[in-house]
Amino acid sequence: MTHRLAPNIELLFTEHGDYHDRVRAAAAAGFTSVEMWGPTGKDAPAKPKDLAALKDALQETGVRLEAQLAEPRTQFMIPPKDHSHFYRGIEEGARIAADLGCPRIVVQGGTGFGGRKRQEQHDELAGIYTRALELVEGSGVVLVLEAVNTRVDHPGTLLDRTADALDVARTVGSPQFGVLLDVYHSRVESEDLVQVLAQAGPLVRYVQVADAPGRGEPGTGSIDWAATFRALTAAGYDGPVGLEYFPTVPSEESTRHLRAVLADLGALAR
Numbered sequence: 001m002t003h004r005l006a007p008n009i010e011l012l013f014t015e016h017g018d019y020h021d022r023v024r025a026a027a028a029a030g031f032t033s034v035e036m037w038g039p040t041g042k043d044a045p046a047k048p049k050d051l052a053a054l055k056d057a058l059q060e061t062g063v064r065l066e067a068q069l070a071e072p073r074t075q076f077m078i079p080p081k082d083h084s085h086f087y088r089g090i091e092e093g094a095r096i097a098a099d100l101g102c103p104r105i106v107v108q109g110g111t112g113f114g115g116r117k118r119q120e121q122h123d124e125l126a127g128i129y130t131r132a133l134e135l136v137e138g139s140g141v142v143l144v145l146e147a148v149n150t151r152v153d154h155p156g157t158l159l160d161r162t163a164d165a166l167d168v169a170r171t172v173g174s175p176q177f178g179v180l181l182d183v184y185h186s187r188v189e190s191e192d193l194v195q196v197l198a199q200a201g202p203l204v205r206y207v208q209v210a211d212a213p214g215r216g217e218p219g220t221g222s223i224d225w226a227a228t229f230r231a232l233t234a235a236g237y238d239g240p241v242g243l244e245y246f247p248t249v250p251s252e253e254s255t256r257h258l259r260a261v262l263a264d265l266g267a268l269a270r
């Protein structure tokens with residue numbers, strides 16, 4: 001089983017000013033995939049993008065955009081209980097994704113609907129995503145739900161464990177809806193990756209990596225990357241892997257450790 005690594009162009013290749021130049025730099029460094037945050041940059045920390053120039057760079061290099069973030073990314077708060085802003089954003093995001101050839105939009109759970117049982121909050125989220133799927137039907141886009149850690153990066157977030165995202169995804173129960181397993185967030189929440197993957201099965205439709213602690217490139221923290229990729233392989237995951245970390249060295253150099261680990265495992269796709 002092999003994996004394409006997809007540098008996140010918000011965080012890597014930022015030595016090049018524009019997003020389209022970052023795509024070209026990623027291609028020149030041997031990558032065939034990239035990922036990004038919000039396409040229009042309405043929602044910080046993503047920045048506005050020249051989407052036509054980005055599309056040209058993707059087409060010219062043959063690099064595939066693997067994932068983009070929903071805008072707004074964290075929206076489910078009470079009050080108000082009006083999610084129309086999210087629905088409009090997801091429709092616009094799906095149009096852009098289809099145009100750029102991007103197969104996945106990452107959604108998150110926000111801070112939930114305080115004061116209610118956790119399961120009820122999960123079910124409410126599942127209803128919102130089910131509606132979102134109706135709105136993007138026919139676009140070919142898959143929505144992937146990402147749990148993000150509440151201990152360090154996203155205090156107050158509702159879905160802080162991959163297991164929570166899996167619960168919501170099972171309730172949605174659509175082939176157009178899956179889970180993004182972010183190995184960094186999962187580690188910060190002390191999840192057992194092997195156990196998570198055993199429960200997840202084919203619901204994992206995308207993976208992102210950063211080391212922990214620190215959220216730097218693989219090799220800067222305490223995660224055992226060979227064991228991580230052996231676990232992903234054992235679970236049958238053969239999709240792309242987003243490099244969503246804050247590099248501590250120049251971009252290309254920051255990818256060397258993980259590329260070497262995958263090459264050793266025979267798991268590095270070109």
Ligand SMILES: O=C(O)C(=O)CO
Nearest residue numbers: 106146148153182244
């Ligand atoms: O918001 C975050 O921290 C993310 O991991 C986005 O993918």
